[in-house]
Amino acid sequence: MTIDLPATMFYTHAPITLPVHVICGKKPGPHLFLTAAIHGDEINGVEIIRRVLQLPVMQRIKGVLLALPIVNLHGFLHHSRYLPDRRDLNRSFPGSVKGPLASRLAYLLMHEVVAQCSHGIDLHTGAQHRFNLPQIRADLSDDDTYRLGAAFRIPVLIDSHTRDGSLRHAAVQQGLKVLLYEAGEALRFDEMSIKLGVRGIVNVMRELGMLAAKDTTTQGARPMVSTQSRWIRAPGSGILRSPIKVGDRVKRRTELGIITDPFGEQVKIIRSPLEGIVIGQTFLPLANEGDALFNIAAVKDLDRAAAPWEDLNVVSNPNVS
Numbered sequence: 001m002t003i004d005l006p007a008t009m010f011y012t013h014a015p016i017t018l019p020v021h022v023i024c025g026k027k028p029g030p031h032l033f034l035t036a037a038i039h040g041d042e043i044n045g046v047e048i049i050r051r052v053l054q055l056p057v058m059q060r061i062k063g064v065l066l067a068l069p070i071v072n073l074h075g076f077l078h079h080s081r082y083l084p085d086r087r088d089l090n091r092s093f094p095g096s097v098k099g100p101l102a103s104r105l106a107y108l109l110m111h112e113v114v115a116q117c118s119h120g121i122d123l124h125t126g127a128q129h130r131f132n133l134p135q136i137r138a139d140l141s142d143d144d145t146y147r148l149g150a151a152f153r154i155p156v157l158i159d160s161h162t163r164d165g166s167l168r169h170a171a172v173q174q175g176l177k178v179l180l181y182e183a184g185e186a187l188r189f190d191e192m193s194i195k196l197g198v199r200g201i202v203n204v205m206r207e208l209g210m211l212a213a214k215d216t217t218t219q220g221a222r223p224m225v226s227t228q229s230r231w232i233r234a235p236g237s238g239i240l241r242s243p244i245k246v247g248d249r250v251k252r253r254t255e256l257g258i259i260t261d262p263f264g265e266q267v268k269i270i271r272s273p274l275e276g277i278v279i280g281q282t283f284l285p286l287a288n289e290g291d292a293l294f295n296i297a298a299v300k301d302l303d304r305a306a307a308p309w310e311d312l313n314v315v316s317n318p319n320v321s
């Protein structure tokens, strides 16, 4: 069943609701929320939730599933990360009844959804023109959260301390176990990111006992865990060429790309300052000095680390010379 939670009004007089699809299992079990498009232009998660809800097995769950494919309706309508006043909904939690719109929506979500749940998965993508390797971000120092992150069966887990004001932080404060899935880029569907997201949610629901465990062991290698990631920024303004794609392993001093002016003069070579895996990169080859170009997750013992994403058909980098 789909419930439309009354949220607010457009200034056109039309009402805005927060649509929640609820599946109640016949037997008790965990209460899991799925949220997408808290950043209104991050749409992979909208398609992930649609596909999860269409799976016939969802009619046989234990516990309760609350699915919210579009949390930031204003942003979704305007292809924007933000709310109309440029506030970031994911920096507005836990919210308040009397604050700005972002704060009120956050409050509604906390009281009507998070308060009913024991677990949550929040779905995100990179920003516009920035592509993220599918990855789970969670507080991996918590054993139960680590177990769910590993169950997602994704190549890289980032041990990320929750940022104040995010849905994840506010929900963890309320005692929930929460994963954040990051994959692909804003305003684009990426098939690999969507498939891995659907598979990951099903795997987590199996781990939680909401779905029957598979007879055979779920496919997928052990994930790599990184406790630190770092954006490498443009050393000068110019046009970027790069052979790098997300999922690549890089050593210290590996060449990540070259920035030149339009005449091919003023060459600046960008080298990795650390050893790790490229978990995010810009797809826009036009860089101002200081722009974030490559996100690298530090991984120790890179040579021995498995590379389970090699069969994932990672998208090609459009900036290859």
Ligand SMILES: [Zn+2]
Pocket: 039, 042, 124, 125
């Ligand atoms: Zn986001």
